[in-house]
Amino acid sequence: MVESAAERFARITGVERPAKPQVLMERAVVLGASMAGLMAARVLSDHADEVLIIERDTTGDSVEPRPGVPQGSQVHALLPAGHAQLDRWFPGFSEEALAAGAVNPPPEQSRTYINGELRPGPPPGSIGAALISTRPFLEAMVRRRTLEIGNIRLVNGRADGIDFTDDRVTAARYQPDGTAGPESVVTVPADLVVDATGRSSRLSDWLGSAGWPQPEMRRMPIKLNYASALFRRDPKISDIGVSIAQNQPGSGRPLRQGGILAVEGDRWLVLVAGYADDRPTRDIDDFRKRCRSDYPTEFAQIAEHGELLGEVNTYHQADSRRRDYHELERIPAGLFVAGDAVASFNPIYGQGMTSATLHASCLSAYLSSDPDLSQPARSYFSDVNVVVDVAWQLSTLADLALPHVDGPYPRGYKLTKWFSGLIFAATAKDDDLNVQFNRVTTMLDHPTALARPQFILRALRFALLPSAT
Ligand SMILES: Cc1cc2nc3c(=O)[nH]c(=O)nc-3n(C[C@H](O)[C@H](O)[C@H](O)COP(=O)(O)OP(=O)(O)OC[C@H]3O[C@@H](n4cnc5c(N)ncnc54)[C@H](O)[C@@H]3O)c2cc1C
Numbered sequence: 001m002v003e004s005a006a007e008r009f010a011r012i013t014g015v016e017r018p019a020k021p022q023v024l025m026e027r028a029v030v031l032g033a034s035m036a037g038l039m040a041a042r043v044l045s046d047h048a049d050e051v052l053i054i055e056r057d058t059t060g061d062s063v064e065p066r067p068g069v070p071q072g073s074q075v076h077a078l079l080p081a082g083h084a085q086l087d088r089w090f091p092g093f094s095e096e097a098l099a100a101g102a103v104n105p106p107p108e109q110s111r112t113y114i115n116g117e118l119r120p121g122p123p124p125g126s127i128g129a130a131l132i133s134t135r136p137f138l139e140a141m142v143r144r145r146t147l148e149i150g151n152i153r154l155v156n157g158r159a160d161g162i163d164f165t166d167d168r169v170t171a172a173r174y175q176p177d178g179t180a181g182p183e184s185v186v187t188v189p190a191d192l193v194v195d196a197t198g199r200s201s202r203l204s205d206w207l208g209s210a211g212w213p214q215p216e217m218r219r220m221p222i223k224l225n226y227a228s229a230l231f232r233r234d235p236k237i238s239d240i241g242v243s244i245a246q247n248q249p250g251s252g253r254p255l256r257q258g259g260i261l262a263v264e265g266d267r268w269l270v271l272v273a274g275y276a277d278d279r280p281t282r283d284i285d286d287f288r289k290r291c292r293s294d295y296p297t298e299f300a301q302i303a304e305h306g307e308l309l310g311e312v313n314t315y316h317q318a319d320s321r322r323r324d325y326h327e328l329e330r331i332p333a334g335l336f337v338a339g340d341a342v343a344s345f346n347p348i349y350g351q352g353m354t355s356a357t358l359h360a361s362c363l364s365a366y367l368s369s370d371p372d373l374s375q376p377a378r379s380y381f382s383d384v385n386v387v388v389d390v391a392w393q394l395s396t397l398a399d400l401a402l403p404h405v406d407g408p409y410p411r412g413y414k415l416t417k418w419f420s421g422l423i424f425a426a427t428a429k430d431d432d433l434n435v436q437f438n439r440v441t442t443m444l445d446h447p448t449a450l451a452r453p454q455f456i457l458r459a460l461r462f463a464l465l466p467s468a469t
Helices: 005-012 035-044 080-089 093-099 135-147 203-209 284-294 297-305 352-367 378-399 413-427 431-441 447-451 453-464
Strands: 025-031 048-055 110-114 117-119 152-165 168-176 186-189 192-195 217-232 242-246 257-263 267-275 308-323 335-337
Touching (some): 005 447, 025 035, 025 186, 035 048, 035 135, 035 192, 035 352, 080 093, 080 352, 135 152, 168 192, 217 378, 242 297, 257 297, 267 284, 267 297, 284 297, 284 308, 308 378, 352 378, 378 413, 378 447, 413 431, 413 447, 431 447
Parallel strands (some): 025 048, 048 152, 192 335
Antiparallel strands (some): 152 168, 242 257
16 A cells, blocks of 8 residues: 555654664765764664765864854754654663753743744643754764764765766765875765765765756745854743744734753853844844844843853855755665755754654665665655655745745645644644644644644634634
């Protein structure tokens, strides 16, 4: 029987580890040692004699932002589905992260505001515990756990290309750190290569220059502007653990988004964000002014009275983008792509790291299916596409409502928009719907879970009888 997208998504978000993973190859090479590359390496360590990761940045034990992940100083929230995958692949990860300073704030310290109004949170336990930290802290923990595995090795250098012989990948090439020129490029024979080099991946160019078809890149221009700053956490100023504030188009409010996360080291990481020409600057006075005028009171309390640690950091993301590898008529055997190199979304919805962990789950499913490695990994790319579709549908549906975004509109957009508005309005009144809505937006469940008849009927009832309880 053909698996539906929802069934596939349920399988991919599952948390069982393969019982008896089979070693299928001598060497796998992963390009990029950020969230997607590290998770892919963890999965590959079960199936290859040796896994080599090639990473441009020298990382060591650093928990500081680094050049290869320039968004690292910005607020990063790990969604529950990603959290579950970290515990799946690294048993005890949560306990270790919490012991090292990551935060799991109690419900009374967690708030979400939509258009300035406090929304009821999901009942405790319905979407799992939070694991809140800075991005470099989380990545450093994943890196340490990955590199502790005996058959994984990391080398520093710039990945420079992939060799293809006949119809398959045979090697990866890189320029080792501290060397220059073609004579020092190293060629590493590989049975399998994963490209996890992020949004600016050059894989498509490498495929093109070797005569392979290139994937279509779809973009949605979101023009998002972030500014984040760290403050010393102080209970005399606020007890807040997490505060998310979003203003929606049509609410009559400036389209500003923001967040406060209590992170490791007794700090708060505070984000203010705007779209298009609304650009927060690195000026702390501008940051404070925004916190005062457009956000719930805890933003101003912290920005005005908290001790600023370091500087305000800004980041601009021009678009959401996806590369549709699953649609290629021809793709080399042994080639895999994961994380932002496949798709990257509006970061305000916090889907990127979780998607990277789910791509690793797709890789595990593929390698556990007794695959023929001499053939292209079609089922991998089609599983990854299920994950990308989920994140893309959720984020672009919301982004298409932004005044400066004018497409591309998917088929059935108006109906989907109407339906999602109906469901969203009902979540404030119906606990079951609220839980399901939160499970979908945190990527624990497929969006079709919201289209069950009982939810549609309840949402319609609230729309037609606003006084219904
Ligand atoms: C402002 C902002 C906020 C975000 N907030 C969130 C959030 O709240 N929650 C969330 O889940 N996600 C968030 N994201 C998305 C998240 O940062 C990415 O989805 C995630 O980092 C993707 O991981 P990746 O491993 O695919 O790629 P990246 O993190 O981009 O890493 C790519 C890696 O490849 C290396 N590399 C690149 N080229 C080469 C080369 N030629 N050779 C060797 N190495 C190379 C880089 O050094 C880097 O280590 C946010 C993104 C932005 C921009």
